[in-house]
Amino acid sequence: MAKKDNGYSNRELTREMIVGTFIGSVFLVLVVFTIVVSGSKLFSGGTHRLQVHFEKVGGLRRHDSVLVRGVPIGKVKRLKLNEQGVQVELALEEPLRLRQDYRIKVMNASLLGGMQLIIDEGHGEPLPEDARLDGLPPDNVIEDFGSLVRDVRESLNAGGILANLQKAVEDIATVTGRLRRGEGTLGRLLSADDTLYQDLQATLANIRAVTERVERGEGMLGKLLAADDTVYNDLQQTIASLRAVSGRLERGEGTLGRLLSADDTVYRDLADTIANLKTVTGRLEAGEGTLGKLLAADDTVYRDLADTIANLKTVTGRLEAGEGLLGQLMSDKSPIGTEFEGLLKDGRDMVDDMREASPISTFTSIFFGVF
Template identity: 25%
Template structure:
């Protein structure tokens, strides 16, 4: 009996020892996960809403777990103070102007706190410091907005369904275009005309560009007028002379108009000559009578030359004329010799 009892005692002792070892290993494991055996500092943050954050949840920095949530307590009227236990070795990387925000491991996973390190110009955090907190996105608000967007999407889909059904039935302008072949042909013709007009516009623009480049040529008249003061002054003087000529022409036209009015006036001699037919006939008869009288006078002179009484007079006159001609002929050679 004694040997059996000893054997049982040894077995119980072995199992007890293994249980103690397992317990100690579990304690060390849990303590390692909870950072119980690592030097830490306490940092707090004030949130308006922690959105289901719990004690023991993780604290992350740049994707690395650096601590856990130590405690969650109400603060003030409606805020929440969260105390974080952060490893002392990462203290130098987190600055006093760091920002803490609540995030999720997944869409419906555990909540945790993510710390943005701040700027290098700020000092590192110390034990007991408080950093700025950013309120998390409320899942209920997000779901409400998603529901509103879903309802709007349903309404848009319904409206689009009505529009497409009207288009299929040929209602409205676009429906008529889609179903009416004549209107479609007219639309294609209009588009072709617009394309042709666009090509013509481009061609006209190119021609205008070439014309302006010619105007900007150094040898062109436009460039000389714009840059050469001599050409500009000559052109200005020419325009002044042209203006004077235009003024003189206008005055001459006024004079001609006044003269023509005077010519058409029957109160003066020229007007009577131009407009009075009776006076013209009288003047014509007078000229005919003068011509007849001159013919008769010539006949009378011939008759006087043949008359005995006047024959001597006409002979002497003829001799004097011949003598005058001879003197003139003699005077011409003497003049030529002197030259």
């Protein structure tokens, strides 16, 4: 019975030793992993301390990385508040020599969070060993984004863009409402009423009929597009005739050709004619000549002509009334006219008698002339 107890105890002890060894190994691995991830060096040589003054550090913490040219060279050792701001102590693995235009700034380590210290050594003359180092305040992405949003909002409000955008949205809502109600051409196309669709179908049918007529060579357009080249030949002949006419014009043939030719004889004649017309119109405007006097502002000739016409009207009136010798002669009932007609008749009879007696007197003169 005692042997069984001793055997059981040894097995339990072995099991406990195995479990303890495993737990110790896991703990050791966790410690090593933590040291590796944190970047700490347990057996590093002497560290170099650097004091930097900031107005604010934007969430920088102890053990945050310090980078120079993108290479980690240390950690943030301590942060201490003072009246001027925050004094940050850096623990560097290597000595760092800063120059006149150095830059030390706190920046975001990633988009997910975390901060890091970036050092730019600068150029120019090296700084003294006891020189005060001042860091630049960090960029607050959230605050900058908020400022950007405020600036954009102010710009939109100042330029009236929001009002215009709101008006545009209202106009779009109005248009969509009209489309929904089937107003307008597009609304009718989108509505349940297919009247416009049927009209469109009828239009397409008409277009199809027209194209078929054109394809069959009907109508002027069909003849132009048909395989029969009669219209084409006529068009060619017309073009040839136009070419011949243009050739004649270019050679100066015909009146129009002479007008368009280099010979300026017709042009000079036309210019002389225009000059003569200008002279004539000038004389007319000056009131020279009969026509000029008639067209002049002075109405002397017009008054004389009017008086003459009035006198002629008076004379013709007296003649028509049978006044005066000429009026009585022109009147059918005037005794002077009757007597004048009788006188004319007597004169005519006397002339006839003389014509009949003329042969006898001629014979008598010849007969008695012999003796």
